Amino acid sequence: QVQLQESGPGLVKPSETLSLTCTVSGDFVNSPTYYWSWIRQPPGRALEWIAYIYDSGSINYSSSLKSRVTISVDTSKNHFSLKLNSVTAADTALYYCAALYKWRREFEFWGQGTLVTVSS
């Protein structure tokens, strides 16, 4: 059973960089089984896939966020991270990390989510 826990600041100023970390337990971030993913959900709105990283370095980004997003992995700490730069109020959302099962492409495990508010 994989468990994921998001961490990071809950408040970010406009134009600055949002940084979040997802700590993984129950598996390793260099595991061949999962794609380590970030998904967000603005208040009252639908889920939006942001990015995932797999095989310790292969990456896919959402085309709508690609210019502002960086995902990375730290195998020594068994966690992966998200950076979103030049944030605006539109980036206010619950941010979830999730484990996508590689062979069937479903998000099998989810973190509890962390709310990030963009405001001055």
Add this chain to the structure above:
Amino acid sequence: QSVLTQPPSASGTPGQRVTISCSGSSSNIGRNTVNWYQQLPGTAPKLLMYSNNQRPSGVPDRFSGSTSGTSASLAISGLQSEDEADYYCAAWDDSLNGHVFGTGTKVTVL
């Protein structure tokens, strides 16, 4: 930014059958399997259905999934109060080279 379209709401009385549709295109549902997620109020989404119609361990068989062409459906039979939640479909999109979610459907038990 949702590529998959769902009705915003659905409802039924306890024991009834409710169906949620998910409309996509040839680049997503038409070519790839569909997954469904249940999001209970104030909680993270949970995998409800994978590979179009497969239930993870622990999901009641009241839930069933199907696909046809570029659309998918989730059915809840014998509706129960604990089924009141938001439901999202999702699939890989070959054209976008990324994952896409549906617009979400809020199920209310009357």
